Amino acid sequence: MNVPLLQVRNLTHSFLEGEEKVHALRGVSFNANQGEITSIIGPSGCGKSTLMYLLGLLDQPDSGEIIINNNSISKLNEIQKTQLRNEKIGFIFQFHFLIKELSARENVALPAIKKGEDSEDALERADQILNQLGLSEKLDRFANKLSGGEQQRVAIARALINSPSLILADEPTGNLDTANSEIVFDLLQRLSREQNLAVLLVTHNNQLARRCDRFISMNDGLIVD
Amino acid sequence: MTMSLIGIIFGISFFIVTQAQTSGFQTYFIRTILGTNGAIRISDRFQDMKGTVNKISKDGQFKFQFKSREDAEYIDGVDYPGKIRNALSEFPSINGISEVFECNAALQTKSRNYSVQAHGIRINDHMIASEIENQLMHGSIENFLSDEMGIFIGNRVAERLNLHVNDRVNIVGKKGNFQLRVSGIFETGVSEIDKKRIYISLATARSIEGKRFGGSVFQLSMFNPDNARSVASQIQQTLGHRTVSWQEREKVWLDVFKALRISSAITVSTILLLSGLGMFNVFAIMVIEKTRDVAILRSIGFEPKDISAIFLWQGMIVLIAGIVGGVLFGVIGTYLVSQIPLEIRGIFTTDSFVVNWDISHYIWAILIATIFVSIASWIPARRASKVEPAKIIRETI
Structure with missing residues (x-):
């Protein structure tokens, strides 16, 4: 049975671009369920990434409500939001955003260390996750010495290490070739099933979007389909 | 960063040596006049x-x-x-x-x-x-x-x-x-x-x-x-x-020694100040260069205070290394200065530089360096902690 892990109610958000006020979201509402991948598609500038940042608690909505695990995040202070982001939400970006001075395993272990886990234990678990994602040979490689597909898998491993309930993937395949895109998508699909994760996938790739469990189409700050 | 570290080492050691030397002459003079004309x-x-x-x-x-x-x-x-x-x-x-x-x-x-x-x-x-x-x-x-x-x-x-x-x-x-x-x-x-x-x-x-x-x-x-x-x-x-x-009786000479000590302390503190400014620049540039990494850390759950701590910790490492090096070179420098032949016949008699081994010189040098380095790392650290992750990620993409 599908349980709505994430409930978004009438979300609006605007920001200043130069002197112009941009209304990025104009009242977005939807649910995302555990064990499912929900894709969000739409043209550039339609508000997909803004929605992701709001859901990832990196930004503040103008109005509306975000409910995660039946808890409204509007009641949380900054420290509680940061803690929630660390423990319950995993971020995957288009450009993977790894720290290049750290090795693959160190990048993956970072959120766990921040959570308070012992460094050695965190690194050991990072190794296990990287092994599962087929990167056992690249554990000690610096992030910038990995291929694009490998870097994205390291980013997925980092998003998973604290066993989150929600994965926010902002165009994770946008910078990858077809073969690597398939690998990353299959991985997300498998993880959402196996670990009962709610995955929100922003993509431009219509084919990938249609393979997801649910499908949301956005345009001009609104959900159109 | 290396230049800043060298500057801090040099500043601390030079501070110690100059204070040891000027206060050495003063202490020697005081001992002489107390022993001769009483307190x-x-x-x-x-x-x-x-x-x-x-x-x-x-x-x-x-x-x-x-x-x-x-x-x-x-x-x-x-x-x-x-x-x-x-x-x-x-x-x-x-x-x-x-x-x-x-x-x-x-x-x-x-x-x-x-x-x-x-x-x-x-x-x-x-x-x-x-x-x-x-x-x-x-x-x-x-x-x-x-x-x-x-x-x-x-x-x-x-x-x-x-x-x-x-x-x-x-x-x-x-x-x-x-x-x-x-x-x-x-x-x-x-x-x-x-x-x-x-x-x-x-x-x-x-x-x-x-x-x-x-x-x-x-x-x-x-x-x-x-x-x-x-x-x-x-x-x-x-x-x-x-x-x-004795303080009133020898006021002129004591004032001269005091002026010398203050003057040398100001001069040497300037070296520490410049090192601090150099370090500030390095950190300020580092914050700009690392804005993306700061945004990444914020997105995976690091708090603003954790980000500040990273920069402050780096400043602390430089400070500790500077103090260890500075004190070591200060001790060696003070000893070497005390071996330099210098014949003085006048308000007191000596055949070499007189130095004063006083813990307060070390404490002052460390204190001044700590203040400068703390300010130099605290301001950029604070700036780094205020990075808005969503804005940076949006701009990077």
């Missing part, structure tokens, strides 16, 4: 307090009293030395009291006459109130004690008159002359004293000056000479005699 000198008695000003408030209450020593009239010397000595013995901070009768005289040898300043003393008292015992180069206290006609002469006096221990010499005063025997030759290090001063017994000094009573001064030593100023003020108030502490 406090009591001389003339006030005859009339013309310089006294009483400030009375409107309601008739006593506000304060100001006594100007300059406007008072004095009677030459201490009038009742016995009473003064008894009164002084009640001051617990005083550990030595020596009555000294000063007069001008001439020493005569077969070949020449030489003007000197004679100090009549009781050697047992004077040994406690001065460092005369340690200042003796030749002869001994026992020689002086065993011979009523004994004389201690400054080493420069001895050189000029070619006198040695046990030589005979005539002393000619205002009212008489005596033949004395050289009991010892001393060196204070203060050239003005070494070429003019002689010590004879108090009775002999009074005899050659023809003054059986009065006219003497008191030289006092203290357990803690740093308190001399306040104790001198109390004594003057209580005994009605002109009382001068």
Whole structure:
């Protein structure tokens, strides 16, 4: 049975671009369920990434409500939001955003260390996750010495290490070739099933979007389909 | 960053070396003058307090009293030395009291006459109130004690008159002359004293000056000479005699040393300040370069304080390395400076740089470096913690 892990109610958000006020979201509402991948598609500038940042608690909505695990995040202070982001939400970006001075395993272990886990234990678990994602040979490689597909898998491993309930993937395949895109998508699909994760996938790739469990189409700050 | 670290090491070590050197000379000078002229000198008695000003408030209450020593009239010397000595013995901070009768005289040898300043003393008292015992180069206290006609002469006096221990010499005063025997030759290090001063017994000094009573001064030593100023003020108030502490007596030289120390401290602190500015620049650039990484860390759950801590920790590492290196080079530098030959004959005597090994120099150097480095790392750290992750990620994409 599908349980709505994430409930978004009438979300609006605007920001200043130069002197112009941009209304990025104009009242977005939807649910995302555990064990499912929900894709969000739409043209550039339609508000997909803004929605992701709001859901990832990196930004503040103008109005509306975000409910995660039946808890409204509007009641949380900054420290509680940061803690929630660390423990319950995993971020995957288009450009993977790894720290290049750290090795693959160190990048993956970072959120766990921040959570308070012992460094050695965190690194050991990072190794296990990287092994599962087929990167056992690249554990000690610096992030910038990995291929694009490998870097994205390291980013997925980092998003998973604290066993989150929600994965926010902002165009994770946008910078990858077809073969690597398939690998990353299959991985997300498998993880959402196996670990009962709610995955929100922003993509431009219509084919990938249609393979997801649910499908949301956005345009001009609104959900159109 | 390496240049900033070198700057901090250099600044700390240079601070330590310059302070050790300037305070070394000052400490040596103070030790010399305390050992020679005592911590406090009591001389003339006030005859009339013309310089006294009483400030009375409107309601008739006593506000304060100001006594100007300059406007008072004095009677030459201490009038009742016995009473003064008894009164002084009640001051617990005083550990030595020596009555000294000063007069001008001439020493005569077969070949020449030489003007000197004679100090009549009781050697047992004077040994406690001065460092005369340690200042003796030749002869001994026992020689002086065993011979009523004994004389201690400054080493420069001895050189000029070619006198040695046990030589005979005539002393000619205002009212008489005596033949004395050289009991010892001393060196204070203060050239003005070494070429003019002689010590004879108090009775002999009074005899050659023809003054059986009065006219003497008191030289006092203290357990803690740093308190001399306040104790001198109390004594003057209580005994009605002109009382001068060593700080007041040597004010000119002490001010010179103070000016030198402050000047060198400011100069060297500038090196630390510049290193701090260099470090600030490095951190400021680092924050700009690492904005993306900061955004990543924020997105995976790091709090603003965690981001600040990363930069502050880096600053701390540089500071600790700078302190360890700076103190090490400071110790080595201070030792090397102390080995440099330097002949000084004047306000004191030395043949090499005098240094003062004082923990406070190290503490000050570390404190100043800590302040500069803390500011230099705190401002960029604060800026880094205020990075808005969504904005940075949006702009990066």
